[in-house]
Each structure stands twice: as structure tokens, then as C-alpha cells.
Amino acid sequence: MLSFQDFFRQRLALLALPALTFAALWAALTLFNGSSSPSGAPALDSRAAVREGTLPGATTDQRIEALQAGVRTAPADPEGYGELGLTYLQKVRETGDPSFYPKAEGVFREALARDPENFTATNGLGSLALARHDFHDALELGQRARRANPTIPRNYGVIADAQIELGRYAAAERTLQHWINLRPELSSYARVSYFRELHGDLRGALEAMRLAVSSGGDTPESFSYVQTLIGNLHLDRGAYAAAERAYRSVLDGAPDYAPAVAGLARVEAGRGELGSAIDRYRKVVERLPLPEYVIALGEAEQAAGRAAAARGEYALVDAQARLLRANGVNTDVDLALYEANHGSARRAVALGRSAWRAAPSVRSADAYAWALSSARHDEEALRFSRQAMRLGSRDPAFLYRAGMIARRAGRTGEARGLLAQLVAGNPRFSPLYGPRAERALGELG
Secondary structure, three states: OOOHHHHHHHHHHHHOOOOOOOOOOOHHHHOOOOOOOOOOOOOOOOHHHHHHOOOOOOOHHHHHHHHHHHHHHOOOOHHHHHHHHHHHHHHHHHHOOOOHHHHHHHHHHHHHHHOOOOHHHHHHHHHHHHHOOOHHHHHHHHHHHHHHOOOOOOHHHHHHHHHHHOOOHHHHHHHHHHHHHHOOOHHHHHHHHHHHHHOOOHHHHHHHHHHHHHHOOOOHHHHHHHHHHHHHHHHHOOOHHHHHHHHHHHHHHOOOOHHHHHHHHHHHHHOOOHHHHHHHHHHHHHHOOOHHHHHHHHHHHHHOOOHHHHHHHHHHHHHHHHHHHHOOOOOHHHHHHHHHHHOOHHHHHHHHHHHHHHOOOHHHHHHHHHHHHHOOOHHHHHHHHHHHOOOOOOOHHHHHHHHHHHHHOOOHHHHHHHHHHHHHHOOOOOOOHHHHHHHHHHHHO
16 A cells, blocks of 8 residues: 555656645635535525535525525435535635534534434534534544445545644544545645645645645635645745745635735735735735734734734734634634733633643644743743644744744753744744844844
8 A cells, every 4th residue: 555655756756746734724625525615606496406516606605595495395304404514614614704603513413313323414513623623522523424434535634634633643644544545635635735744844745735736626715725725835935936826826716815815915024015914914804804814914013013003903813712712613722822922921821731631732732832931931831842843843933932932941052943944944934023033043143
């Protein structure tokens, strides 16, 4: 049996492709090889038409309306409830509105009340658990769905994502290997890319993402999502021109695609074009006010000396976090970093500890380490920082935090090595923290 590393080498030779997170893969890709929902279509009048794809131009709202009518017409059919739940999850991806999560959970459970072994609903609940960052439940549900039907490829995304976020990297590699053997497709290539990225193999991650693009997808969203991830990988390497090309290739067809607009804002911020970056971030936040975009906007404004505006953005983060928590989303990792940077060190430590205990991954170790460092628990922070870097990550934010933690803990050589790697690769990864990294490296001599 080929390893997925050998598999990609063979595929690359066949396709003659050049070599080169979060990024976080996440529940979004779980459905990419399932139902579609591009915009601009006639009204739907039957759930069957939605399922069979006979009206592929249906908007998500039209699909929801048709599927709701379908479950009213055939209330004993579990599959209709399952399909409706998947479409609610699609709606969250489009709008960032977490109030659709409880709706999705409700109809998935209606499906299971009618058929406890229903694959669509079980897999859907697994995707929902991933979206809410409940990785233990996601893994259990993914394994339950696999027992119900081990031949459906998309379920292995739920399992692999959960294993990665729980820090079970050897198990995740085996799951990815099985998925590649079962069906090499956009979603499986993208997961392998993320796995490689976590291990610091950015060249291999880009190879995998290019294969994801070449494999195609059944929705415009698939192309947009994968091209944006390619842009992110280029940006992490400091290849701004290549990143900009990737983001613009998305925006040519989908001008309002928020992750690509935010990516272009990151490019502009890295080039020192803060005014333009702030304008782009603001457009993203107006359309999709997720904490990650609001924080990026606030930090760009802070770097530009607009302190009052930045404080206003940070206040919005708290409101969004409360909304997410109210709809079952665990935001401990992201909020630990946010509190460590812009809020309370004490709250940061509590959130970081909770995140690590719930899911001991490199991502939670990084957040907990930074929280501990903000509270000046330097030796403990250093221990968790080394946990965060144990796979060899080259994520600029990881390198920055690891370098600064080592510096605060008095490990001068270790700090110099980490910050030098960061500054050599992508010194302007953040308009706020990039200059701090360069100053710290200069002070280390």
C-alpha cells in the first residue's frame, strides 16, 4: 500500500505539477463533495429536486425552503431532516450566523429519532460538533457514522479533523491514508495539506493543495476555499505576489468571498499599506463579523496608530464571542490568544488551560503557552510552547509566540533561532507583531 507521501509523489509526476490553516480545516470541507448551493436560481418546489441536483442553481435559502416543505410533506423520512441539517450548516458558512447551529442539531436529531443509524444525520452531527469545536463528540460521531457506512469518503474528514484537533497525529495520518486509498478527492487532498502544514512541510502542503484544485469540486465555493488556502500557504512563506494572485483568482469570480478579501488585506498589511488593508478588513467585518476578522481589523488599526478605533473593534470581539458561546461554539483557544494580547492575562490562562484539557493539540498548546507567558509564568509557558512546536510548525504566528516566550524565559539562543527563522521567512506576517519580532531579534544580538 502506498503511503500518502508516495501517492502524492506519483500523482505529481503524472500531472507535472510544480512543487512548493488555517489553516484549520474544519467542518467546511466535510461537505464539499456533497450538496451545492450557488446563487441565482428559480424557486424550488420539491425536496427531491434539491437532492437529485435537478436545480443546481438553487440558493441556500431556496434549498432550505424546499427541504422544510419536504419534511412537512413526508415527516417520517429521516433523510429529508438530514439534508435540511446539512443545508443549515452551509448557511452558517455563508453568513457566519451561529444561530443555524441549534437548528441543524434539531433536525439531525429528528432524523435519528426516525432512524438511529441514519448516516446523513450522524455524519452531520459530527460536522456540527467540529464546527462547535467539540472534538471528542465529533470523533465519536464520525466513528459511529463509519460503522453505519464505511464506504462514504466524506465521513473520514470528520474523523481526521477531530483526531488532529485532539492531538492524535499518528491516528490522523492513518485515517488520511485510508481516505486517500478510498478516494483521492478535493477534501482528502486538502486535509493532507493541512497535516503537512502542521508538520512544517509548506512545500508538501502546497503540492497537496494544487492537487485539490486539479481534482475539481462540485461547487464554486470549493474552488474559492481551496484557492484561498493556497494563498494562505504562500503568505505564510512570505511569498506575497503568489498569495495575491491566488486571492485575486478567487475574487475574479466571487468578489465578496470574505476569506479571500481578508487574505488580500493581509497582503496589503504586510506591505505596509495599512489604510487599504483596514478598508478591506472593514468590508469583511461588515459582511461576516467573525472574531478572527474583527481582531485582524483591530490590530491593523492599532498598528496604524488608530487606538480608539481599535478599542471599538475589540469590544465587538467580546459580543461575537458571547453569541458563539450561546450557540454552543467553544472559542477557548481563540479567546485565550485574544485575552493574552488585548485583555486579561488571568482570563487568558483560564481559557488556555480549558482548551488544553479539552483538546491537547499543538494549537491549544500554543494558546496556553502564550496565555501563561502573558501572566509571566515563564517556565511553564516555555514547556507548553515546546509542546506547540513539537511537530516543526513554520506558522509565523507560532514562531513569533515561541520566540518571544523563549526570550521572556531567558533562553536567548532558542529565542534567537526562532525569531531569526520568522524574520528570514515572513517578517511582516502581522502589522502589529512583525515589527515587535524584528526589534526583539535586534535586541538579542
